[in-house]
Amino acid sequence: MGVAPVGYLVRKAGKAGVLAVAREHENGAGLGEPVLFDTSVAHCARVYDYWLGGKDNFAADRAAAEQAIRDCPDIVPTARANRSFLARTVQFLAADAGIRQFLDIGTGIPTDNNTHDVAQAVAPDSRIVYVDNDPLVLVHARALLASHPDGATAYAEADLRDPGRILDLAAGLLDFRRPMAVLLLAILHHVDDEDDPHKIVATLMNAVPPGSYLVLSHPASDIGSAAAAKMAQGLNEIMAEKITARDRPTVARFFDGLGLVAPGLVRVSEWRPPADADAGFPAAIWAGVARK
Numbered sequence: 001m002g003v004a005p006v007g008y009l010v011r012k013a014g015k016a017g018v019l020a021v022a023r024e025h026e027n028g029a030g031l032g033e034p035v036l037f038d039t040s041v042a043h044c045a046r047v048y049d050y051w052l053g054g055k056d057n058f059a060a061d062r063a064a065a066e067q068a069i070r071d072c073p074d075i076v077p078t079a080r081a082n083r084s085f086l087a088r089t090v091q092f093l094a095a096d097a098g099i100r101q102f103l104d105i106g107t108g109i110p111t112d113n114n115t116h117d118v119a120q121a122v123a124p125d126s127r128i129v130y131v132d133n134d135p136l137v138l139v140h141a142r143a144l145l146a147s148h149p150d151g152a153t154a155y156a157e158a159d160l161r162d163p164g165r166i167l168d169l170a171a172g173l174l175d176f177r178r179p180m181a182v183l184l185l186a187i188l189h190h191v192d193d194e195d196d197p198h199k200i201v202a203t204l205m206n207a208v209p210p211g212s213y214l215v216l217s218h219p220a221s222d223i224g225s226a227a228a229a230k231m232a233q234g235l236n237e238i239m240a241e242k243i244t245a246r247d248r249p250t251v252a253r254f255f256d257g258l259g260l261v262a263p264g265l266v267r268v269s270e271w272r273p274p275a276d277a278d279a280g281f282p283a284a285i286w287a288g289v290a291r292k
Contacts, residue, residue: 106187179211
């Protein structure tokens, strides 16, 4: 199982109407072919969807998510804090930094306040490419492709371990001569050390021009929670994607050569929180935004 027929979709609505482009997967299947995936194995995007209160998940995903909640009851508010961080950073980038292009890698299943929803509410001409490797996300690509008429959104099926493919696909919609934001929210912990996640991030950032931004969040191994470690161990036993939490100095290295914007690298709940946020919530995720 795990075969996804369509590698790239983009829809742009404008005065000329709607343009749909598809780059087929290497298996040669067409748009009319079914998307196949193994629902008996939990997948990170669908587990995360469950924690966010979504319904696009299966029994294996729900079982893994519930086990994680038993091991670490803070995981649900932590996941939601990470989602809130996404909305706040995209708002900052679109409204304050003037960014009009977004490459959102590991986007997951559509929910409220998707990147294009937030960006295009500020700047309708914003262009967004979403990237994920879960075929179920492809099934929901229509929701991702609901762009504002002045802008455009796209979906690319690719794995973060192949940044060259991601860049090639993104170039179908994004202009790499202009600044953009690269979003890597709660995804790099699924890349093992042997796959060199720091090199992956460097490859992505080397491809974008000065004035671009990196937005990154990463589960922490040093925000003292034995429960979080137990949760990660349990998920690693049943989930296809393994989890590697990392400490603050290791996460900080992802921003090498970039300038962190205030407040720097902090817990995800501490990055420019809304006035009514729970300042005492110990979200075990490091997060930051930096400019090239």
